[in-house]
Amino acid sequence: MQARLSSGHRSLRGLASTWTRTLGYHGPATMNDPAIPTDTLDRLKAIVGPRGYIADEAGKAAYLNDERDMFHGLSPLVLRPASTGEVAAIVTLCSEARVxxxxxxxxxxxxxxxxxxxxxxEVVVSLARMNKVRELDAINYTMTVEAGCVLAEVQTAAREASRLFPLSLAAEGSCQIGGNLSTNAGGTAVLRYGNAKDLVLGLEVVLASGEIWNGLRRLRKDNTGYDLKQLFLGAEGSLGVVTAAVLKLFPLPADCATALVAMPDVHAAPRLLAMLREVSGDTITTFEYMHRACLDVLAAYTDLADPFDEPYQHYALVELTSSRRDADLHPLLERALESAFEDGVAVNAVIASSGAQAKRLWRMRESLPEAQKNLGAGIKFDVSVPVSRVPEFILRATKFCEEAIEGARVVAFGHIGDGNVHFNLMQPEAADVASFLARGTEITTRVYDITAELDGSFSAEHGIGMLKKHELERYKSPIELQLMRTLKQTLDPHNIMNPGKVL
Ligand SMILES: Cc1cc2nc3c(=O)[nH]c(=O)nc-3n(C[C@H](O)[C@H](O)[C@H](O)COP(=O)(O)OP(=O)(O)OC[C@H]3O[C@@H](n4cnc5c(N)ncnc54)[C@H](O)[C@@H]3O)c2cc1C
Structure with missing residues (x-):
């Protein structure tokens, strides 16, 4: 097997969608109409003290504009509380004043x-100053952290105690655990460890009334009625403010084997994954799909050349990990891939023979969102379908898109071990961007319809926010929508928690 790779580093940030920019919320500013009374703002400032708020325009900018530069909000005040008590006092006052x-x-x-x-x-409540690790119990394999801890710092704190906190995503240097839990973030290790929701044992939440719910339990078994924490996980701040969480930890991996595998066709992908799960003793942590177009983009716009001697159409980045030092994952992966060649679900592979080579393979996957921006405007999707139906989704969506817009280029990659495909349609070369983007709604609707026909979800990772409210209405059943509205009304009767989002 080939193995000729060199070292690299992980890329951070930067998944912009040119198309979605055109959907950005630039509605009329109405600050002067229902603006928050000055005395309420003064009382909010008094709760957090002079270090705990930002009221000047320049200081507020980073809190009012979103990552993709699509949404540009307005607010007279950004609050930066330093404790759960301060959050509770803010929410109590906002509840009384209907802010x-x-x-x-x-x-x-x-x-x-x-x-x-x-x-x-609305006021923004940034959790950034609530960034303490309250407790790490290595024997119980748990850590209790405040919501404002940056994800990378949570991972580091766990590692320093010889434990693994497995949530990992490209934004980990700046996203916070409260945000990860509130969006039920996924990332690259979901296949093995689950989404953010699966990594939580307990929560502390300030409810819309201002009361503090202390559910910071460190129990792996607790069948005492409804699992209330699940209500707040993935709720995108629409039901309460998460202020702290008990996270599950795992043994640190001691052995790791990474490979880029070329597959004969897209149908081979789920079959290869199923086979690897079986023969590797379920040590597979990563199974990331990349289409040929991805390797072409990397070769054209980065230093990451195709590691194979000849081109293939479909690839999977595969990683096995184990906490056993004697797991011998490298030979295990080699044997598994030999079986895959025999079964016809793989045609070639490069196996990393050093940490630097493994990093370089990872960098191929992680550089993609940034590299594909060079192709111009794109219409992008973050969908999921059952793993066994991923090939059908990719084939049907590609056929539709290529027929709908002549010369448009499909760039598909993603966490397909979880059924999650980042399916991107990039503009035809030298096309008129405006007319390409004008087809956005039509293309999106059809691709989401295909997803729904395959029992999938139109938002696998990123949530609803303001961007996908329309889709929620279209694809959720009436009974699900009614249940969601009932929960919202019960937990937040005055609609003060993140109004205008999700529902
Ligand atoms: C380069 C890049 C890569 C990404 N990769 C992935 C990926 O692989 N998988 C994935 O799932 N996502 C990914 N994302 C999306 C994003 O990083 C995640 O959704 C992340 O979990 C958001 O965390 P945050 O702290 O930035 O939250 P924010 O963006 O600040 O907030 C997100 C939502 O959560 C709410 N919220 C935040 N904190 C709290 C709190 N304490 N209590 C209640 N509500 C709260 C907010 O109101 C908002 O609705 C990526 C983003 C980027 C820019």
Whole structure:
């Protein structure tokens, strides 16, 4: 097998969608109409003290504009509380005064959930100053952290105690654990460890009434009625402010084997994954799909050349990990791939023979969002379908898109071990961008319809925020929507928690 790779580093930030920019919320500013009374603002400032708020325009800018530069909110005040008590006092006052609250973490969300609307009647509550690790119990394999801890710092704290916190995504240097839990973030290790929701044992939440719910339980078994924490996980700040969480930890991986595998066709992908799960003793942590177009983009715009001697159409980045030092994952992966060649679900592979080579393979996957920007405007999707139906989704969506817009280029990649495809349609070369983007709604609707026909989800990772409210109405059943509205009304009767988002 080939193995000729060199070292690299992980890329951070930067998934902009040119198309979605055109959908950006630039509605009329109405700050002067329902603006928050000055005495309420003064009382809010008094709760957090002079170090705990930002009221000047320049200082507020980073909190009012979203990661993709699509949503530009208005708010008279950004609050930066330093304790759960301060959050509770803020929410109590906002509840009495009927002032909207926008909880904010690292503001890396991709659907406009973390910034205010343009009504000017909401305050931003940034959790950034609540960034302490309250406890790490290595024997119980748990850590209790405040919501404002940056994800990379949570990972580091766990590693220093010889434990793994497995949530990992490209925004980990700036996103916060409160934001990760509120969006139920996924990332690159979901296949093995689950989404953010699966990594939580307990929560502390300030409810819309201002009361503090202390659910910071460190129990792996607790069947005492409804699992209330699940209500707040993935709720995008629409039901309460998460102030702290008990996270699950795992043994640190001691052995790791990474490969880029070329497959004969897209149908081979789920079959290869299923086979690897079986023969590797379910040590597979990563299974990331990349289409040929991805390797072409990398070769054209980065230093990451195709590691194979000949081109293939479909690839999977595969990683096995184990906490056993004697797991011998490298030979295990080699044997598994030999079986895959025999079964016809793989045609070639490069296996990293050093940490630097593994990093370089990872860099191929992680550089893609940034590299594909060079192709111009794009219409982008973050969908999921059952893993076994991923090939059908990719084939049907590609056929539709290529027929709909002559010369448009499909760039498909993603966490297909979780059924999650980042399916991107890039403009034809030298096309008129405006007319390409004008087809956005039509293309999006059809691709989402295909997703729905395959029992999939139109938003696998990024949530609803302001961007996908329309789709929620279209694809959720009436009974699900009614249940969601009932929960919202019960937990937030005055609609102060992140108004205008999700529902
Ligand atoms: C380069 C890049 C890569 C990404 N990769 C992935 C990926 O692989 N998988 C994935 O799932 N996402 C990914 N994302 C999206 C984003 O990083 C995640 O959704 C992340 O979890 C958001 O965390 P945050 O702290 O930035 O939250 P924010 O953006 O600040 O907020 C997100 C939502 O959560 C709410 N919220 C934030 N904190 C709290 C709190 N304490 N209490 C209640 N509500 C709160 C906000 O109101 C908002 O609705 C990526 C983003 C970027 C820019």
């Amino acid at each position: 909207g609250i926008v909880p904010q973490g690292g503001n890396t969300g991709l659907v406009g959930g973390s910034v205010p609307t343009r009504s000017g009647s």
